[in-house]
Amino acid sequence: MTDVKAKITEFLAGHFKNHDLADDEDIFASGYVNSLFVMQLVLMIEREFAITVEDEDLDFANFRSVNALVDFVSRKRAVPVAS
Amino acid sequence: MRVGVESLSDRHAKAMESFLEFTASRIAPYAGDWDNARRLPRDVISALGEAGHLGALVPAEYGGSGMDLIEFGLLNEAIGTGCSSVRSVVTVHSMVCRAVQRWGSREQRERWLPRLASGEWVGAFALSEPGAGNDAARIGTTARRDGEHYVLDGTKKWITYAQAADVFLVFGHDEGRFAAFLVERDTPGLTVVPIDDVLGTRASMLAELRFTGCRVPRTALLGRVGFGLSAVATDALEIGRYSVAWGSVGLAQACLEASVRYAGERRQFGAPLIKHQLIQRLITDMATSVSAARLLCVQAGELKSADHPDAVTAVWMAKYFASTAASRAASDAVQIQGANGCDPAGSAQRLFRDAKIAEIIEGSTQIQQTTIASLVSQAGAGED
Numbered sequence: 001m002t003d004v005k006a007k008i009t010e011f012l013a014g015h016f017k018n019h020d021l022a023d024d025e026d027i028f029a030s031g032y033v034n035s036l037f038v039m040q041l042v043l044m045i046e047r048e049f050a051i052t053v054e055d056e057d058l059d060f061a062n063f064r065s066v067n068a069l070v071d072f073v074s075r076k077r078a079v080p081v082a083s
Numbered sequence: 084m085r086v087g088v089e090s091l092s093d094r095h096a097k098a099m100e101s102f103l104e105f106t107a108s109r110i111a112p113y114a115g116d117w118d119n120a121r122r123l124p125r126d127v128i129s130a131l132g133e134a135g136h137l138g139a140l141v142p143a144e145y146g147g148s149g150m151d152l153i154e155f156g157l158l159n160e161a162i163g164t165g166c167s168s169v170r171s172v173v174t175v176h177s178m179v180c181r182a183v184q185r186w187g188s189r190e191q192r193e194r195w196l197p198r199l200a201s202g203e204w205v206g207a208f209a210l211s212e213p214g215a216g217n218d219a220a221r222i223g224t225t226a227r228r229d230g231e232h233y234v235l236d237g238t239k240k241w242i243t244y245a246q247a248a249d250v251f252l253v254f255g256h257d258e259g260r261f262a263a264f265l266v267e268r269d270t271p272g273l274t275v276v277p278i279d280d281v282l283g284t285r286a287s288m289l290a291e292l293r294f295t296g297c298r299v300p301r302t303a304l305l306g307r308v309g310f311g312l313s314a315v316a317t318d319a320l321e322i323g324r325y326s327v328a329w330g331s332v333g334l335a336q337a338c339l340e341a342s343v344r345y346a347g348e349r350r351q352f353g354a355p356l357i358k359h360q361l362i363q364r365l366i367t368d369m370a371t372s373v374s375a376a377r378l379l380c381v382q383a384g385e386l387k388s389a390d391h392p393d394a395v396t397a398v399w400m401a402k403y404f405a406s407t408a409a410s411r412a413a414s415d416a417v418q419i420q421g422a423n424g425c426d427p428a429g430s431a432q433r434l435f436r437d438a439k440i441a442e443i444i445e446g447s448t449q450i451q452q453t454t455i456a457s458l459v460s461q462a463g464a465g466e467d
């Protein structure tokens with residue numbers, strides 16, 4: 001998971017210049033982000049972690065902070081062994 | 084006269100050949116008539132559907148032709164050489180297909196995608212309003228939840244092909260939370276008011292949409308409430324921007340071909356125009372910028388196919404460069420043809436009017452000029 005967190009933090013650092021984002025800080029409350037950012041974030045997550053962000057994943061709770069993103073990615077990557 | 088891109092596969096080259104043939108036989112000869120008539124006949128839409136061009140971005144399982152993004156780009160370039168009104172319809176329809184495919188539930192995909200792919204239904208994209216253009220977050224259309232329905236109220240303006248489209252992707256908000264809805268044409272409470280005689284893409288059949296207490300079932304909601312702009316619209320607009328970028332390459336290519344032909348035939352001061360150095364310079368700039376624009380489009384398509392985060396920037400760059408290059412090319416094409424370039428029976432004046440539109444839609448030139456700077460400064464910030 002540290003790997004996932006490192007990648008997410010690195011990506012966000014590019015967008016939050018001069019601002020150290022705390023792990024549980026609300027990304028959207030910061031006023032730094034716009035809709036293009038959301039799309040870049042979704043693209044980055046899909047590509048880096050080989051998951052697909054689907055309709056039912058569209059919930060700000062999944063994207064709100066570094067911790068929320070790490071949780072979301074780990075849930076998406078946990079594939080059930082038998083269905 | 085079309086300087087192609089060597090790195091494209093044989094499959095892409097063959098696809099382009101067939102798209103250009105389709106354009107030469109079914110579109111280009113009639114573009115002037117459609118522009119004059121201010122409308123596209125339904126049979127050109129049917130022909131696009133039969134050829135699989137309306138299902139370009141729809142996977143085969145829903146009856147689409149499942150093109151990759153480069154192939155889709157080439158389709159837009161080819162159609163853009165013939166008629167920007169037709170290309171505009173392909174743009175907005177493909178944006179709707181993309182949105183249903185990307186964000187739709189299985190039921191929504193099954194209901195809409197096969198019809199959209201075949202061309203039985205045409206989709207339109209309804210975001211802009213009288214008070215909200217580039218600043219899309221200012222839209223005033225409301226979508227109020229009422230039990231198993233949403234009730235839409237508001238006005239959409241400048242909606243391409245809305246005079247004839249069968250389903251509209253409409254954006255509204257519920258107390259600031261944006262949402263996207265698929266609204267079928269015959270829904271009570273929706274009135275379509277044609278807008279004719281726009282400056283360019285005159286045959287693209289724009290209309291205003293008025294929603295008054297328009298009730299749509301919950302199943303019309305695409306994606307989740309709160310993500311209508313940040314996910315559904317932004318993603319669809321990126322496809323639109325990509326399509327307009329390639330379409331602009333096609334338009335500029337048409338300008339180049341018309342200019343070279345005319346400059347070779349027209350004689351003034353004892354020589355064909357092409358022998359005069361100032362005309363050579365115009366044609367050199369036109370040919371070079373068409374090729375540069377095409378390469379930026381290929382770059383955008385490749386990055387986007389790889390889901391690369393830089394794709395966002397690359398698509399903006401491609402659209403910015405290609406649309407401004409097309410505007411310059413069209414202006415120079417009129418210049419090279421002099422009075423004949425202003426002749427209503429000729430194509431140059433239509434290309435000139437159509438090119439201006441590409442600088443306004445899917446993010447105007449000024450918005451490109453500010454957004455690209457902010458995108459590249461973000462990307463750089465993490466690297467040093």
Ligand SMILES: Cc1cc2nc3c(=O)[nH]c(=O)nc-3n(C[C@H](O)[C@H](O)[C@H](O)COP(=O)(O)OP(=O)(O)OC[C@H]3O[C@@H](n4cnc5c(N)ncnc54)[C@H](O)[C@@H]3O)c2cc1C
Pocket residue numbers: 175208209210211215216217218240241242243244281283284289440443444445446447448449450453
């Ligand atoms: C032919 C045609 C077809 C269209 N089809 C559709 C469609 O199918 N669906 C749809 O939803 N909409 C459609 N539109 C509308 C189109 O998307 C808008 O026109 C576009 O978003 C620009 O908005 P606006 O015209 O309100 O201009 P505004 O946003 O009001 O801008 C006016 C001018 O100010 C500049 N400007 C604005 N903000 C800034 C800034 N921050 N900094 C510097 N300059 C700025 C712009 O570049 C522009 O030059 C269409 C328009 C046309 C002309």
